[in-house]
Amino acid sequence: MENIKISQNEVNHVAHLARLEFGEQEKEKFTSQLNDILRYMDKLSEVDTAGVEPMTHAIAQKNAFRMDEVVGSLPPELALANAPESRGGCFQVPKVIE
Amino acid sequence: MELYELTIHELQDKLRTGETSSAEITASVFGRIDAVEKDIHAYITLMRETALAEATRADEAIRKGEIGALTGIPIALKDICCTKDVRTTCGSRILHNFIPPYDATVVEKLRAAGAVLTGKTNMDEFAMGSSTESSFFGATRNPWDLTRIPGGSSGGSSAAVAAGECIASLGSDTGGSIRQPAALCGVVGLKPTYGRVSRFGLIAFASSLDQIGPFTKDVEDCAILMNVIAGYDPRESTSVPEDVPDYRQFLRRGIEGWTVGIPKEYFIDGIDPEVEAAVRETIRVVEKAGAKCIEVSLPHTEYCLAVYYIVAPAEACSNLARYDGVKYGFRSEEGRDLMEMYKKSRAAGFGAEVKRRIMIGTYALSSGYYDAYYKKASQVRALIKRDFDEAFAKCDVILTPTTPTPAFRIGEKTGDPMQMYLSDIFTISTNLAGIPGISVPCGFTAAGLPIGVQFLAGHFQEGRLIQFASAYEKEAHLEKRRPRCHGI
Numbered sequence: 001m002e003n004i005k006i007s008q009n010e011v012n013h014v015a016h017l018a019r020l021e022f023g024e025q026e027k028e029k030f031t032s033q034l035n036d037i038l039r040y041m042d043k044l045s046e047v048d049t050a051g052v053e054p055m056t057h058a059i060a061q062k063n064a065f066r067m068d069e070v071v072g073s074l075p076p077e078l079a080l081a082n083a084p085e086s087r088g089g090c091f092q093v094p095k096v097i098e
Numbered sequence: 099m100e101l102y103e104l105t106i107h108e109l110q111d112k113l114r115t116g117e118t119s120s121a122e123i124t125a126s127v128f129g130r131i132d133a134v135e136k137d138i139h140a141y142i143t144l145m146r147e148t149a150l151a152e153a154t155r156a157d158e159a160i161r162k163g164e165i166g167a168l169t170g171i172p173i174a175l176k177d178i179c180c181t182k183d184v185r186t187t188c189g190s191r192i193l194h195n196f197i198p199p200y201d202a203t204v205v206e207k208l209r210a211a212g213a214v215l216t217g218k219t220n221m222d223e224f225a226m227g228s229s230t231e232s233s234f235f236g237a238t239r240n241p242w243d244l245t246r247i248p249g250g251s252s253g254g255s256s257a258a259v260a261a262g263e264c265i266a267s268l269g270s271d272t273g274g275s276i277r278q279p280a281a282l283c284g285v286v287g288l289k290p291t292y293g294r295v296s297r298f299g300l301i302a303f304a305s306s307l308d309q310i311g312p313f314t315k316d317v318e319d320c321a322i323l324m325n326v327i328a329g330y331d332p333r334e335s336t337s338v339p340e341d342v343p344d345y346r347q348f349l350r351r352g353i354e355g356w357t358v359g360i361p362k363e364y365f366i367d368g369i370d371p372e373v374e375a376a377v378r379e380t381i382r383v384v385e386k387a388g389a390k391c392i393e394v395s396l397p398h399t400e401y402c403l404a405v406y407y408i409v410a411p412a413e414a415c416s417n418l419a420r421y422d423g424v425k426y427g428f429r430s431e432e433g434r435d436l437m438e439m440y441k442k443s444r445a446a447g448f449g450a451e452v453k454r455r456i457m458i459g460t461y462a463l464s465s466g467y468y469d470a471y472y473k474k475a476s477q478v479r480a481l482i483k484r485d486f487d488e489a490f491a492k493c494d495v496i497l498t499p500t501t502p503t504p505a506f507r508i509g510e511k512t513g514d515p516m517q518m519y520l521s522d523i524f525t526i527s528t529n530l531a532g533i534p535g536i537s538v539p540c541g542f543t544a545a546g547l548p549i550g551v552q553f554l555a556g557h558f559q560e561g562r563l564i565q566f567a568s569a570y571e572k573e574a575h576l577e578k579r580r581p582r583c584h585g586i
Contacts (some may be wrong), residue, residue, distance in 0.1 A: 017460050
């Protein structure tokens with residue numbers, strides 16, 4: 001297996017998924033650092049995990065529900081108070097559809 | 099001694115007898131802040147006016163005999179806990195102007211207990227870091243040596259306690275971010291069991307790892323704060339409905355006959371020799387206090403870092419997807435359409451380490467890589483937890499160094515992310531397994547830098563940790579020193 005874990009093309013793809021963008025120099029440095037980190041992760045292939053259930057939470061909780069009753073919630077004015085732009089009780093954003 | 103130098107319990111004695119007042123204590127703390135904050139930079143936002151008003155109200159309550167668990171005591175908060183109407187930045191440009199419309203549960207609890215809130219402390223951006231150097235608002239300096247880091251990500255909360263800029267504080271710990279800075283600043287820091295303290299209002303980094311916990315000057319203060327912040331919260335779906343004992347009952351009980359596990363995998367090459375010597379001395383001290391030390395093994399220790407640096411970034415990239423310039427925080431004006439706005443806001447709003455971890459997490463979860471990375475890491479995580487279950491069948495607590503080295507210099511590790519990640523090797527496993535851990539001061543290097551020792555116990559065994567740590571504290575008779583920060 002070659003030493004390169006992630007190519008600059010893949011970095012572009014992942015950046016798009018993550019809704020990030022990078023300058024060329026930044027992208028080169030990132031690609032190199034990401035490769036170092038991902039190569040380190042290869043260590044995990046040494047571990048025999050056959051039959052091991054993946055653990056995503058240390059303390060397994062089930063169904064943390066509450067009663068289906070109307071309780072208070074954040075009023076619209078407070079919800080909009082930090083918005084960079086808002087209008088008519090909505091968050092305003094640049095055009096979505098041409 | 100100045101009021102700002104005392105512990106919560108010492109100040110409570112003086113408040114009860116009328117020897118001092120909250121107004122005097124708060125003035126003493128803010129006087130100290132005025133003297134040293136320009137050199138330490140522990141705070142992002144000070145809450146001076148509201149603190150003074152709270153102190154006045156606390157004194158009225160004390161006069162009427164209505165004394166709560168923390169009435170009149172100045173406490174600082176890591177700027178990752180939402181405080182209603184007070185700017186909460188998470189150390190990031192992307193939240194530089196965010197004013198939460200609600201208090202986090204822990205903030206509500208502190209207020210209900212009568213605490214005086216001094217301000218919001220500095221931290222690595224989005225809690226991602228081990229030195230507080232990645233804060234958008236600039237670094238915090240270690241009160242014991244201003245050329246060195248205080249640790250991270252809760253560096254501000256730790257430095258503030260060490261320097262006397264608050265009596266105690268809250269931080270958060272995802273991979274060691276309470277315990278590591280506690281060790282490097284010479285204070286007590288505890289990470290509770292996952293689910294012990296509500297995460298409602300805690301700005302999320304990695305949802306299966308994050309916990310809020312206290313920084314204090316001694317173990318008794320830690321018990322006092324844990325009594326206030328622990329407990330079930332129906333608003334938080336990972337909060338565990340486990341009763342909260344009175345943690346103060348565990349102080350001064352002794353550890354005669356306890357078995358202490360020393361994991362052989364934690365005493366590796368690369369530990370600073372002074373750190374190792376100090377930790378070996380703690381083994382001697384706890385044996386003198388009546389405990390028996392045995393070797394245990396945590397065989398998957400060497401994989402903890404790799405597991406953490408897949409799981410935490412994967413959870414983080416999901417949690418940080420909400421920072422998109424739409425509802426709050428920084429928005430770039432340069433986006434011509436929605437997608438550009440997202441990308442430019444996030445690119446300009448996040449720092450390099452945050453972007454690095456978002457990229458790792460996104461990659462690890464993306465189609466074609468999910469099984470190889472995230473699923474594999476989650477399986478190894480189960481084995482790491484199993485290691486602890488098996489070890490705790492043989493011992494009551496586990497004892498380890500908290501960090502491999504004392505505080506390093508500002509700028510020393512920022513060039514190489516992997517080097518920075520290695521400072522968490524002894525603390526990371528705890529978050530992965532969800533168990534509680536405490537770091538207590540155990541000595542100083544010849545150059546005068548603090549060293550910490552870490553104790554670990556099973557789920558919801560914070561009482562056991564407090565019992566062990568307080569017995570160690572008493573037996574160790576550590577010399578009380580003051581950090582030589584600039585100023586008084």
